[in-house]
Amino acid sequence: MSLRLDTGDAGFAKAFDALVDDRRESDAGVSRDVAAIIADVRARGDLALAELTAKFDRFDLDAQGWSIGLQECAAAYAALEPGLREALDLAAARIRAFHASQKPEDKDSIDATGARLGSRWSAVEAAGVYVPGGRAAYPSSVLMNAIPAKVAGVDRLVMVTPTPGGSVNPLVLAAAHIAGVDEIWRVGGAQAVAALAYGTGRIQPVDVITGPGNAWVAEAKRQLYGVVGIDMVAGPSEIVVVADAQNDPALIAADLLSQAEHDPTSQSILFTDDTGFADAVAAAVEAHLPTLATQATARESWATYGAIITVRDLDEAMPLVNRLAAEHLELAVDDPDALFAKVRHAGSVFLGRMTPEAIGDYVAGPNHVLPTGRRARFASGLSVLDFMKRTSFLQLNEGALDAIGPAAVALAGAEGLPAHALSVALRLDR
Amino acid sequence: MSLRLDTGDAGFAKAFDALVDDRRESDAGVSRDVAAIIADVRARGDLALAELTAKFDRFDLDAQGWSIGLQECAAAYAALEPGLREALDLAAARIRAFHASQKPEDKDSIDATGARLGSRWSAVEAAGVYVPGGRAAYPSSVLMNAIPAKVAGVDRLVMVTPTPGGSVNPLVLAAAHIAGVDEIWRVGGAQAVAALAYGTGRIQPVDVITGPGNAWVAEAKRQLYGVVGIDMVAGPSEIVVVADAQNDPALIAADLLSQAEHDPTSQSILFTDDTGFADAVAAAVEAHLPTLATQATARESWATYGAIITVRDLDEAMPLVNRLAAEHLELAVDDPDALFAKVRHAGSVFLGRMTPEAIGDYVAGPNHVLPTGRRARFASGLSVLDFMKRTSFLQLNEGALDAIGPAAVALAGAEGLPAHALSVALRLDR
Incomplete structure (x- = not known):
């Protein structure tokens, strides 16, 4: 059973503070191991990569192949079930269009003194995208990381992905084909991030590294920040839903579970102004759970980190929503703009009753790589700007x-x- | 004597590779000490801050005062020598105007399916600016960090600066007054950065921390990246000058020395197509040096890291310039746009013979906080965007x-x- 709070409770302020301060991110204590791996790859290059890949992925790079060819990706795309291929193509087209609209404009003007001032944007030459192996290998994640890089104008887009025991996910290869990835290397973990940052004999270095990964990958990116550019440090996924009683509880329950099923440390929080609706959503969550193949994960997340908070009216929820600065925020009401005007901190906002967050994960167009763990206070979702830089000039x-x-x-x-x-x-x- | 290379030399490629790969940034080995300080401030707050400030700055916060009042800044401004006050005011006005032009536009549109898509920018609520104490306390640096934050719309702008033995720099206080800093705390080092990131009893936390500092400050920012937003990791300053023989060697020599005087690890590199001009600049450097109060620093930097590279023609220089991806690039020729079109990586570019880099350090308008150490390959100078974040939305x-x-x-x-x-x-x- 998830947490239940009401803003009228005597202990509400303290309980909500605890919810905001709750760090779901473990200090995994991998810092020293990651530093050693980075130093090893930097010093010994391919030799270190091969040894670490044999050890962690049970994969012999020299014997079984270092890279995956682009023709293999094209074949994976061609072999897709047609409905899935069309879905990936639609997602890619919409992601491409949205990110194309983000491209920044150059400036070049002359002021009253006669001084010419301006700024010019250009793409980085090479970018690396990390793609996890195994369960969390999502083709949507390949599209969301790789397409903005290509739209930005990156010349050389390098994918790294571990292939434990040799296994590859054909959906990931198909997505790499659609997104225009230029190279794919069968390496993962901190060693892959180090290889991208410093280069090895086989792998040329890149300028920016993005993409999700486990605690080792995240720590490697953090340690190499400054040697290369990286996207924001990422933590477990989260959703905040603000909903009135005019919603179907089954829909809102599904929205909450769509984050809960990602990971046991994911977080789903509902704000509503109606206690009866709160009860109905809680019941609908329980009703959905047994129907989900991801039940175990979703149940653990909901029980541990889920919360339903009742408020006097939805306006009262908004300062609390801003304190949570959630990755995803749904405003499931008839007039979402009135509430949206009060949102200062959120990664991405889903307006109205017909906009489930999952649409944004796949096909809407905006990026699904978003700031987590209250980082929407200062960070933005992935965009073409992550693959570009600005040169100012003066004459x-x-x-x-x-x-x-x-x-x-x-x-x-x-x-x-x-x-x-x-x-x-x-x-x-x- | 600085390094002399010619692209026609047999060993040029190797020598230039060494120049590009030369890391002037020391691994100062402060990582563990900084981690301990951060943990201490996070756990013990003001008590830790007071102890560390007594130890490192010989300053008793409780007895001598934790903060500097805004009225003290206003008084410092009022007491400025009029010429200097006008210079600071001019600089502030131009920096404000340039950064106001950077403010990004929101987007809100409806596509062919009827989906509403957009993005909305907002400022972070609170930002912290680190200002070094002692010799490197530059009022221009206060303006360059604080004004973009205020232009972005930051509500609460907090300055931290160590005041060793109680000393404060009135120019820094005057600049804080002009820039609109809201709070000033007499703390420095890694402990000040930790206080800004996590907050203490007295100091409320901020969302973004910028500003230059020593190796401890830089390492603290690096370690706290993700807890807060930070500006790019900064290293020693550098300039690359591309100049033909039509320039006055004395001017180009002064430009080279204006970086060399910053620090013994700063770097100044000249590309020219004329060996006689190269000799004349080298001689002019030697002639200027004894006239400079910063002679010792400038001489050490020039001797250790300075270089003059002769090329067959200036076009040949441009791929080399891009490999260096310098913080500052001067194109001292009659038609700088032709060369500028070939620049892909540079922090800031100074076009023509009448645009010395030092103008950009103070009064031109563009930011002087720029990517160093080849980071212009993927990073940009400080801007209003460092104090803002983007929320995407969908309906x-x-x-x-x-x-x-x-x-x-x-x-x-x-x-x-x-x-x-x-x-x-x-x-x-x-």
Whole structure:
């Protein structure tokens, strides 16, 4: 049974604080092991990669092959059941269109002094996408990571994925084909992230690494932040649903379970203004659970981290929603814009009764890689910007230099940097 | 004497590789100490802060005061020498205008299926700016970090700065006044970064931390990345100058020295197509050096990391320039746009003969916090975006759900996530 709170309860503030502060992310204590793996791959390259892959994935890279060919991906795509192929194609087309609209504009203008100022965006040359092996190998995740990179203009898109015992997921290969991945290497774990960051004999280094992974992969990305760019540190998935009593409890229950089934540490929270509806959703969750192949995971998540919070009215929920700064937020009401105007922190928002969060996981277009663990307070979902960088530029003519140069000389002098002052003063004295 | 290379030399490729790979950033080995300080501040809050500040800064927070009042900043501003006050005001106005032009636009549109899609930007609630004490306490750095935060719309802007032995830099306080800093705490080092990230009894936590610092500060930010947002990991400053023989060697020499004087590990590199000009710049560097109060630092940097590279023509320099991906790049030629079109990786570019890099450090408008150590391959200078985040949103009507919902059901089924499929299928069966 999940947590039940009411904002009118005497102990509500304290109980809600505990909910907000609850860290579902374990300090896995892998930091030292990951540092050793990174150092090993950096020093010994392919040799270290082969040894670590034999050890962790029971896979002999030299004997069984280091990479997966693009023709194998094309074949996996061609062999897809037609309905699934169309679904992946539709998802890819919509993701591509949404991310194309994110491409930033260059700026180039001249101000009143005659100074030309601007900024120019360009793509990174190479990006790496980590794709987990086994159960969590999701083709949707390949599309969500790889398509923004290609839309950004990345020249070389490298996928790494462990193939434990040699197994590959044909859906993942098909998605790599659709997304335009350029290389695929059969490596995983912290060693794969290290290989992408520093390069090895076989694998050329990349500039940015994205994609989900286990605690070792996440820690490797964290440790290599600065050597390469990475996407935001990711934790367990979460959803907050704000719903009035006009909703069908069975639908809202399914929405809550769609996060709970991801992982035992996932979190689903419902805010509603109607106690009877709260009871009905709780009952609907119990009714759905036995029908799900993911029952064990979903039940554990819901029992451990799930919560239903009753509020006097839905406006009262909104400051609480902002404190949770959830990855996913559903506003299942007739006029979602009124509530949405009060949302300051959320990864992605699903408006109205006909917008289940799962649509956003697959086919809507916006990215499903979103900030978790209250990081929506400062972080954004994955976008083309993660694969691009901005170069600012400046051009002065003599008039502009005369207008603003003396101030630079004064400030450089005050900061005790005489060569800075000299480089401007010599030009003023022309 | 700095390094001299010519692209025609037999050993050029190898020597240039070494220049590119040369890591001027020391692994300072402070990682464990910083982790201990962070854990201490997180556990003991103000008590730990007071002890660490007494130890490292010889400053008694409880007896001498934890914070610097805003009225003290206003007084420092009022007491500025008028020329300096005008220079700071001009710099602030130009920085504010440039960063205001960076504010991203929200998107909200409806596609062919009737699906509403968009994204909305918002500022983080609180940001922290680290300002070093002592020699490297630069008012320009306060402006460059604080103004973008305020332009972004940050509600609460917190400055932390160590005041060793009680000393404060009035220029820094004046800059804090101009920039609109809301709180100033007399703490520094890894302990100040930890206090900003986790909060203490006195200091409320922030969402993003930016600003330069020593190896301990940089490591603390790196370790706390994910708990808060941070700006890019920063290393020693650097400049690459591409100049033909039509330049005055004394000007180009001053430009090279304006980076060299920052730190013994700073780097200045000149590309030119004229050996005589190369010799003249080298001689001008030697002539300038004895005139500079920063001579010792500049001489050590130039001797250790400086380089002059002669090329057959300036176009030949451009792929080499891109490999260096420098923080600052000057294109000192008559037609800089032709060369600029070939620049893919650079933090900030200074076009033409009248645009010394130092102008950009102070008064031009673009940010002087820029990616170093080849990170311009994947990172950008500080901007309003570092203090904002994007929330994507989606709203389906029944028609849009019918159009794209079945594909989501198919993909959820293929990924083994039945509650995802259920949440969509129940709405399709309405």
